[in-house]
Amino acid sequence: RKEVEQDPGPFNVPEGATVAFNCTYSNSASQSFFWYRQDCRKEPKLLMSVYSSGNEDGRFTAQLNRASQYISLLIRDSKLSDSATYLCVVRDYGQNFVFGPGTRLSVLP
Amino acid sequence: EPEVTQTPSHQVTQMGQEVILRCVPISNHLYFYWYRQILGQKVEFLVSFYNNEISEKSEIFDDQFSVERPDGSNFTLKIRSTKLEDSAMYFCASSEAASGSYEQYFGPGTRLTVT
Numbered sequence: 582r583k584e585v586e587q588d589p590g591p592f593n594v595p596e597g598a599t600v601a602f603n604c605t606y607s608n609s610a611s612q613s614f615f616w617y618r619q620d621c622r623k624e625p626k627l628l629m630s631v632y633s634s635g636n637e638d639g640r641f642t643a644q645l646n647r648a649s650q651y652i653s654l655l656i657r658d659s660k661l662s663d664s665a666t667y668l669c670v671v672r673d674y675g676q677n678f679v680f681g682p683g684t685r686l687s688v689l690p
Numbered sequence: 691e692p693e694v695t696q697t698p699s700h701q702v703t704q705m706g707q708e709v710i711l712r713c714v715p716i717s718n719h720l721y722f723y724w725y726r727q728i729l730g731q732k733v734e735f736l737v738s739f740y741n742n743e744i745s746e747k748s749e750i751f752d753d754q755f756s757v758e759r760p761d762g763s764n765f766t767l768k769i770r771s772t773k774l775e776d777s778a779m780y781f782c783a784s785s786e787a788a789s790g791s792y793e794q795y796f797g798p799g800t801r802l803t804v805t
Contacts, residue, residue: 613792624781624796625733668733672792676721676738676746683732 585671585681593687598659602684604652604669613672614645616654618665619683625668628654659688692716694797696782702803703772711767711800713782722765723783723794724757726750733781739765772804 584607594600606614614631629636631643631652642655652669669681695714703709715722724736737747739757756768765784769776779801783794 615793619733622779624799627793627795630793676723676740676792677748678723678735678738678792678794680725680733680735 585669585679587667587669587681587684589682589684591685591687593689594659595689596659596661598688599655599657600659600686601656602654602667602669602686604654604681606650606652606669606671606679608671608673608679609647609650611650611671611673614643614652615670615672616641616643616652617668617670619668620665625670625680628667656686659686661688661690664688692718694782694784694795696780696797696800698800699798700801700803702805705774705804706771708768708770709772709802711769711780711782711802713765713767713797714763715765715782715784716795717763719784719786719795721745721785721792721794722757722759723785724767725781725783725796726778727781727799728778736767769802772802774804777802777804 586605616628617625618628619625629638631645635644640657644653664687666683666685668683671679697712722739725733727733735748737751738745758766779799781799782797785792785794
C-alpha cells in the first residue's frame with residue numbers, strides 16, 4: 582500500500598520562530614512532490630512544488646531526499662498567518678496523487 | 691486570478707438519492723480531478739480526467755461514482771444511491787498539461803451531507 586506519512590503535530594511555535602516539517606513516502610518510484618497548506622474547512626492551496634535540487638520561495642524552503650524517501654519544509658520567521666495544516670502530496674504515477682494526513686501548525690503571538 | 695469554482699457549496703441529500711456535484715476548472719487547464727475529505731481525515735484521491743476520459747481512479751471510485759465533462763467548461767461528479775458514509779467535502783482540482791509539473795489548483799469544495 583502506497584503511503585505518505587507526516588507527524589500530525591500540532592506544532593505550536595512563537596512568531597518569528599523557524600519550524601521544519603518532514604514527510605516520508607513509501608513508493609520509491611514517486612515522481613512529483615508538493616507542499617500544500619489547508620486552512621480549517623477550506624480547500625488545499627498549493628504552497629510549492631519540491632524539486633530534486635531543493636527550492637526556496639521567500640521564507641519557505643523545500644528539500645527532497647529521494648534516497649531516504651523524505652521531503653521537508655522549512656518555514657523561517659513564522660507569521661501568525663502561517664497557522665494552518667501543511668499537506669505533503671506525492672504523485673505516484675500518471676495522475677495518481679497521494680496526500681499525507683497533514684501537520685498542524687499554530688503560530689502564537 | 692483564474693480559479694476553480696464549485697457548486698453547490700453545500701448539498702444535503704437523503705440516503706439512496708443521486709447527487710451531481712459541479713465544477714468549472716481553470717479555462718486553460720486540461721487535467722481535472724475529484725477528491726474527497728471526510729471530516730477530520732486526509733484528502734483522498736478519487737479520479738483524474740484527461741482528454742474526455744478517466745486517466746486514473748482510486749479504489750474508492752467504484753460503480754457508484756461517475757464523472758463527465760458535458761460541455762467545454764463544466765466537470766461533474768455523480769454519486770448514485772448515496773450512503774451515509776459518502777458524507778464528506780468533495781474538492782475539484784485542475785492542472786495544466788504542458789508544464790509537466792502537475793501543480794493542482796483546488797476549488798472551494800462542496801460539502802455533501804447524506805441523512
